[in-house]
Amino acid sequence: QAQLVESGGGLVQFGGSLRLSCTASGRIFSIYTAGWFRQVPGKEREFVAAISQGGFTDYADSVKGRFSISRVNANNTVLLQMNSLKPDDTAVYYCNVGPTIQQITRAQVLSSWGQGTQVTVSS
Numbered sequence: 001q002a003q004l005v006e007s008g009g010g011l012v013q014f015g016g017s018l019r020l021s022c023t024a025s026g027r028i029f030s031i032y033t034a035g036w037f038r039q040v041p042g043k044e045r046e047f048v049a050a051i052s053q054g055g056f057t058d059y060a061d062s063v064k065g066r067f068s069i070s071r072v073n074a075n076n077t078v079l080l081q082m083n084s085l086k087p088d089d090t091a092v093y094y095c096n097v098g099p100t101i102q103q104i105t106r107a108q109v110l111s112s113w114g115q116g117t118q119v120t121v122s123s
Contacts, residue, residue: 001111002026004095009117012085020080020117022095028111029071029097034078035104036069038091039116045094049080050104058101062088085121092116 008020020036035050049069050058057069068081078095094116096109103109 002028002097004097004111004114006093006095006114006117009093009119011120011122014086014121014123016085016121017081017083018085018119020082020093020095020119022078022080022114024076024078024097027073027076029076029078030073032097032099032110033101033104034069034071034095034097035101035109036078036080037094037096037107038089038119039094040091045107047105047107048093050098050101051078052101056101058105082119085119087121087123090119090121092118 003025005023033052036048037045038048039045048060051069051071066084070079096111098104098109
């Protein structure tokens with residue numbers, strides 16, 4: 001199994017921006033659909049964004065128009081650009097891979113979960 005390492009989180013004010021990175025130990029992002037998820041204590045992990053091998057994207061309604069997912073295959077990296085951040089975006093963010101966008105939206109993933117990266121948005 002490829003290892004996934006998330007980074008780029010931090011503390012940001014309401015309306016600010018962050019860019020998260022997910023780096024894989026192998027070239028899985030060129031083989032599978034990649035996705036970002038987030039989780040807050042006491043709640044289930046939820047889908048945030050996905051990008052297929054062909055570049056098709058999908059987003060949770062709560063982040064549409066504010067977040068953008070992209071993939072840099074040469075660097076085995078998937079990025080999540082987050083703009084206009086709100087306190088409700090506060091969570092630990094994770095990345096993973098799956099066979100299709102539909103399965104990613106259902107958190108049907110293929111790799112073990114990494115440590116995640118904490119995003120905190122202050123009001």
